[in-house]
Amino acid sequence: MNTLLEPFQYGFFRHATLVAVIAGALCGLVGVYVVLRGMSYIGHGLSHAIFGGAVASYALGFNFYVGALSWGFVSALLINRVSRRRAIGADAAIGVVTSASFAIGIAIISVIGTFTRNFEAALFGNVLGVTVLDVWLVAAVGVFAAAVVFFRYRQLLFSTFDPEVAQMSGVNTALTDVLLAIILASTIASTMTVLGVTLIAATLVIPPVIARLLTDSFHRMLFISVGVGASCGFVGVYLSYYLNWSSGASVVITAAAVFVVVYAWSALRGRRSAVAGLDAH
């Protein structure tokens, strides 16, 4: 038992586990909207854009998160704005805005000439060096996201399912889109040191997809996705301690393994119910 609890005697690991669990739950929550709105590529692109902002901020002597958050918001709003132009399209808009931001980040690193642990953590995720500030930040974003989803649940659901009719019914869909973009940007910025920008898209996508395989109800999908995200965050960081993997990779591999099991189970269940349906006829 003591061996199992050994990692928790270290402060950094307790912080990292807490951040990973909250980050997993947060990504699971936000990811439901990301997946159902067909925005998975935005999650991927935005994480790269935020990296550029974080590096620029560091080079200018600001806190890492200041640039990450502010550039995340700007990128999210830019993508939102550019993708409204039919001639360009969302995927191309994401490609332009996010790749350019990532390239700026890489260029700044080239100029600085050093690749600090902060940047490595931001790219691939690292439990070492998770501070109390990281815990508070991800917790604050978690509370903010949960509050937005709680108080604007109906608007978010309606505008995700049927944006045109939602708008006709009085939902301010533009405001809803902006709110979602802000939540997404702050989720990525606040979780990237543990999950890594290169892997964060997976933590946004895999838990909702697992949840979707398990339920046909929207509100159940939200709960399951949050639960799966938090559990994978916990198990992933725990395994990373023993396997010496980067925490981001460990969390994503855990989630992917759960996906494979759930996918196989749902495929078997589908076949079984199809056979039962045939028998009934």
Added chain:
Amino acid sequence: MTCRYGSEPVLVNVDLTVREGDFLGVVGPSGSGKSTLLKAIAGSVRPVAGSVFRRKDASIGYVPQVETVDWYFPTTVREAVLMARIDGRVLPWASRSDVADAELTLERLGLGGLGSRHIRELSGGQQQRVFIARALLGQPRLLLLDEPTSGVDVRTRHDVMHLIHELHHDGLAIVITTHDLNGIAAHLPQLVCLNREVIASGSPRNVIRPDVLERTYGASLEVLSHGGMPVVVEQYPDYDEEAGAQVVSLREGHHEHPA
């Protein structure tokens, strides 16, 4: 009013009035602006010239084309219908009275007991009624239905139209778009022929005429009378002869298939 998508005009100088208790059908070819007209009435498309006047108390329910619905979206019938209850509601869960209203509406539309089903698990007619139920739960005075019978069989079409006629009887003003001239349009009290502009409007007998249809569809259509109602007959070229000639030429060039 005039509406454009980009520089492309979709509706030009359309002048139309929908009064309380009206039942109006809008017909026209694909791309004639039927859906845009409904969206302009509902307020999701803004005219670039002219305007849409809505009475202050005229709440509007909109039923989209079923082809535009994401049938794999994780929503049960009850969840989908309750989306209409959005005004001034802060809590994520529906109140008891909202749930009771939803159940009552589902019952009235013949969907009682199906609230927990996923929307994909329903038949075509039931799926259409889910979205009518959602529109009704918003307690509209005017119901807009975009091609409510497209892609359904004759029996389902009858069921859906029967329901829409009942709603009209209950006092709702209704505007529907349709491609079906004989099955639906000819049975409605008022019609509008649309092809970017209003070609004609009035009773089916006054509107379903060869000259009006030719101007609307750009095709020659014959109109017969059956029991006092207009029946549109489409004039097809004789494809059989052409097809027959092709089959013969294929057989001449390739294999002979014994009859």
